[in-house]
Amino acid sequence: MQIFNENKGQGSTEYLLLFGAILFIAIAAILLYASYFDMPNNGTPVKVTLTITNIGPNPSTFIYEANNTTGGRNEWIKSGTPGNQFFTLASGNNRTFNLGEMLPGTSFTIEGGVGNPASGSSQHKGIGQSGRWTLTIGNQTFSWVINGPYDYRKTPSGSVLRSFYIQQGSGGGGSPYNTTSDIREVRTNVS
Numbered sequence: 001m002q003i004f005n006e007n008k009g010q011g012s013t014e015y016l017l018l019f020g021a022i023l024f025i026a027i028a029a030i031l032l033y034a035s036y037f038d039m040p041n042n043g044t045p046v047k048v049t050l051t052i053t054n055i056g057p058n059p060s061t062f063i064y065e066a067n068n069t070t071g072g073r074n075e076w077i078k079s080g081t082p083g084n085q086f087f088t089l090a091s092g093n094n095r096t097f098n099l100g101e102m103l104p105g106t107s108f109t110i111e112g113g114v115g116n117p118a119s120g121s122s123q124h125k126g127i128g129q130s131g132r133w134t135l136t137i138g139n140q141t142f143s144w145v146i147n148g149p150y151d152y153r154k155t156p157s158g159s160v161l162r163s164f165y166i167q168q169g170s171g172g173g174g175s176p177y178n179t180t181s182d183i184r185e186v187r188t189n190v191s
Contacts, residue, residue: 009148021124025106026105031057032089044103044104045101045102045103046101046102046104046136046137046138046166047098047100047101047136047138047170048098048099048100048101048102048135048136048138048139048166049093049096049097049098049099049136050064050066050096050097050099050111050134050135050136051096051097051133051134051136052064052088052089052094052095052097052132052133052134053092053093053094053131053132053134054090054091054092054094054131054133055087055092055130055131055132055145056091056114056123056126056127056128056129056130056131056148057091057122057129058087058123058128059088059089059090059091060086060088060092060093060114060115060123060124060126060129060148061086061087061088061115061116061120061124061125061126062086062088062089062112062113062114062115062131063083063084063086063112063113063116063169064083064097064110064111064112064113064133065083065084065089065111066086066097066108066110066111066163067073067100067106067108067111068106068107068108068110069107069109069163070105070106070107072110077099077100077108077179078079083097088124089131101160102123102137102166103166103168104166105168106165106166107163107164107165107166108163109136109161109162109163109164109166110121110133110161110162110164111159111160111161111162112131112133112144112146112159112160113126113148113150113152113159114126114129114130114146114147114148114149114150114189115127115129115148115149115151116129116150117149117150117152117153118152124151125148125149126148126149127148127149128148129138129147129148129149130145130146130147130148131145131148132144132145133145133160133162134138135162135164137164137166138166142162142164144160144162146160156165
């Protein structure tokens with residue numbers, strides 16, 4: 001019995017396998033490249049700060065509270081400065097609070113009040129006073145003004161509650177999605 005030495009088909013088969021391997025690598029590289037640019041920024045936290053400025057004519061007392069509301073929770077932000085303590089600012093002065101770093105998907109509220117109804121002169125109680133709240137989330141900034149007086153013992157006046165949500169992508173910026181002000185709901189939504 002004689003075995004034939006056939007070499008004619010072997011070259012074309014090798015070229016087909018080589019072409020298939022190159023095609024497979026090219027498709028895998030394209031899919032990897034596309035998924036890299038479409039990948040959400042899930043793991044990158046953004047820095048969040050709150051600056052309160054006294055824009056009233058006299059020194060006054062201010063208060064704020066920051067609560068994490070992600071997933072239906074309602075608890076003080078633990079990564080930064082939660083607030084809920086009165087402090088005094090001279091006219092034109094400001095104070096910045098670090099609220100920590102937050103991941104995309106985090107939701108939180110900021111409540112602010114101008115004045116302390118329990119003590120001090122009328123200006124320290126917030127009468128005729130106002131403040132500017134400036135929240136910086138990543139590379140975006142949101143500002144609003146609150147007018148006094150703030151009285152936590154009654155239906156809140158001089159109090160504003162704002163809700164924020166850290167969005168995916170775009171530098172980890174945030175976007176306000178709800179605002180309530182000077183209504184009973186403000187005190188029931190924060191501790």
